[in-house]
Amino acid sequence: MAHFATRAGLGWRTQARTKGADVQWSGAFDDPAVDQIFAQGATLINMIGYTGPDEALLHDTNFHFVKDLLANAAKAGVAHVVLASSAAVYGPGNGTPFDENDSLRPITPYGVSKSKMEEVARSFSATSASPAITILRIGNIVGADALNAVANRHVKACKPMPLHRFSDGSAALRSYIGPRDLFDVVRVCSKPHEGLSRVINVAHPQPVTLDAVLSAYRTHQIPDLKWINMPSPDGIPHRVTLSTLRAQSLVDFREYDNPADAMVQQMAEIPAR
Numbered sequence: 001m002a003h004f005a006t007r008a009g010l011g012w013r014t015q016a017r018t019k020g021a022d023v024q025w026s027g028a029f030d031d032p033a034v035d036q037i038f039a040q041g042a043t044l045i046n047m048i049g050y051t052g053p054d055e056a057l058l059h060d061t062n063f064h065f066v067k068d069l070l071a072n073a074a075k076a077g078v079a080h081v082v083l084a085s086s087a088a089v090y091g092p093g094n095g096t097p098f099d100e101n102d103s104l105r106p107i108t109p110y111g112v113s114k115s116k117m118e119e120v121a122r123s124f125s126a127t128s129a130s131p132a133i134t135i136l137r138i139g140n141i142v143g144a145d146a147l148n149a150v151a152n153r154h155v156k157a158c159k160p161m162p163l164h165r166f167s168d169g170s171a172a173l174r175s176y177i178g179p180r181d182l183f184d185v186v187r188v189c190s191k192p193h194e195g196l197s198r199v200i201n202v203a204h205p206q207p208v209t210l211d212a213v214l215s216a217y218r219t220h221q222i223p224d225l226k227w228i229n230m231p232s233p234d235g236i237p238h239r240v241t242l243s244t245l246r247a248q249s250l251v252d253f254r255e256y257d258n259p260a261d262a263m264v265q266q267m268a269e270i271p272a273r
Contacts, residue, residue, distance in 0.1 A: 039077075045186060138177070
């Protein structure tokens with residue numbers, strides 16, 4: 001997103017705990033650098049999130065940190081906070097696309113931590129001091145998804161990775177978004193909006209099968225990638241997709257002939273570090 005924001009001349013400033021960003025901030029709210037983050041009238045886009053198994057880190061990073069961030073944003077007069085949530089808050093579902101008004105039934109510790117974060121944000125938005133809050137329930141991001149990590153891990157080990165297929169021969173269908181399309185959504189959602197709190201699903205309107213994503217990774221990113229078809233284990237949902245009607249009311253998404261390939265190609269627009 002920083003690359004696309006710079007290319008668009010938006011003047012966004014980046015923050016990280018290590019060198020390389022515009023602002024180096026430890027994440028501690030007593031750090032002097034905090035004054036460079038929280039400014040009156042600013043918009044904060046918080047993409048921080050921990051996805052691992054450590055429940056203490058899940059609580060501290062995905063829940064407690066956001067609670068403190070909102071309190072400090074209100075104190076400084078920040079106008080708008082954009083929070084990265086996840087499609088994991090919905091749970092496995094029943095195969096129909098998840099709508100923003102659906103009940104949250106997370107089944108993973110990560111999903112639970114994000115749903116608790118959302119609950120804190122909604123409660124905070126009801127206070128008079130709250131900035132405007134936008135919660136983005138993000139699906140899979142090309143290049144930052146678990147499938148990409150598993151694929152690279154197997155290539156490094158010189159082993160083919162398993163690809164689960166269902167009884168009809170198809171692979172799982174999932175909601176994805178490419179990095180440029182993600183930037184387009186976040187850019188629009190970072191603008192001021194009416195009301196104090198809103199929730200938006202973030203994914204491209206065209207869901208993709210995981211075998212199509214792997215084929216695109218092999219074509220454009222991971223040429224040595226190989227996989228073996230295996231029967232899908234019980235309990236793996238066939239279709240987990242997001243309704244994108246709300247996002248489509250804000251962003252003019254391109255329709256792709258081969259959406260998985262087009263999304264992976266967007267990674268080539270980002271210079272290698």
